[in-house]
Amino acid sequence: MSIVIWSDGRLHSPDAPLVAGIDHGLTVGDGVFETLGVRRGQPFALTRHLRRLRTSALGLGLGEPDEQLVRDGVAVAMAAAGPDAGRVRITVTGGAGPLGSGRFEPDDQRQTVVVLVGPGAPTPLARVVRVPWVRNERSAVAGLKTTSYAENVVALAAATRRGADEAILANTLGLLCEGTGSNVVVERDGELLTPPLTSGCLAGITRELLLEWAPEAGIAAREADLPYAVLDDVLAGTAQLAVTGSVRNVSPVVALDEVEVEPGEVSLAARAAFDARADDQVDP
Incomplete structure (x- = not known):
């Protein structure tokens, strides 16, 4: 299956430009992410993963991710992916920022949120x-x-x-x-x-x-x-x-x-x- 991408409220093609060149997640790795497996057509342990996403974001000094926005993105991407989905990745960055390691304060950030759904299977050994x-x-x-x-x-x-x-x-x-x-x-x-x-x-x-x-x-x-x-x-x-x-x-x-x-x-x-x-x- 091809990878399904959701960001900024809608689905995108795999080759669509999504992130600004000055996105702090791109320039200095200022972002957090979660990877989930899929069980019975649903993202597995989504609530626990979103809890850890929040912990990572706050620990990194980012603002708190919008949980409902992320849940909505996951739901849309999963529906578009169909029954072959095996893996979900949620990425949240600080959004556009300075070129150096310094970042905007959380209240001034416009976070980048990207949800990817693609193939994946358990590894038994x-x-x-x-x-x-x-x-x-x-x-x-x-x-x-x-x-x-x-x-x-x-x-x-x-x-x-x-x-x-x-x-x-x-x-x-x-x-x-x-x-x-x-x-x-x-x-x-x-x-x-x-x-x-x-x-x-x-x-x-x-x-x-x-x-x-x-x-x-x-x-x-x-x-x-x-x-x-x-x-x-x-x-x-x-x-x-x-x-x-x-x-x-x-x-x-x-x-x-x-x-x-x-x-x-x-x-x-x-x-x-x-x-x-x-x-x-x-x-x-």
Whole structure:
């Protein structure tokens, strides 16, 4: 399917010019975004994603996005996309701004809001690699989902060149943090462990739901600080790994650093439980 684009109250063709050359999201990456999966023809967990969009915008110093405007844009774009839609992306920037890093005050901004709907499918299994770069857990934008994504582009490109679909990063303290576009879950001794938000990782919606839903399905899951070296245990077979994301959902890892590894039984059970619950609750 082709990508459906909504902005400024109407639909646009994929090649239509939408953003001014002085849009602050374009010149300095001054913007935030959300990516949603699609379940039963509806954007999954839209309310939670809009809550995080607001948190990211305010954390970045942007004005609060117009939630109803975004919801309307999503509804129009989804209706135009039809049944093949698999992914929704919502982008909000500060709009036109100065050429430097300075920005207009929130009350003086005219935000740019763009909704894209396109193809996308869950990734049932994942292949990941370690990369030499780290997340800065003390960054001014740690935990915010901003459009300043160049670090992720570089790390994911390095992973792709090695035949993987995700790169796993440590933070500056040498603790396991996250992937370029996913959260990380370690399976050990029958339970699922994921780094806390203090590690600098994004507060992923799938991660959040997994922590809520797994115990209800009889699966132990909790936050825990984990050394980056825990990935050596995955290679040794004494731990297993999974990654979570809004389009991939829960993906047990079957290769780490180009070495085949076994997916964990608990991770596989968590994937099945998550999929069943998500089909029942499109906007949990």
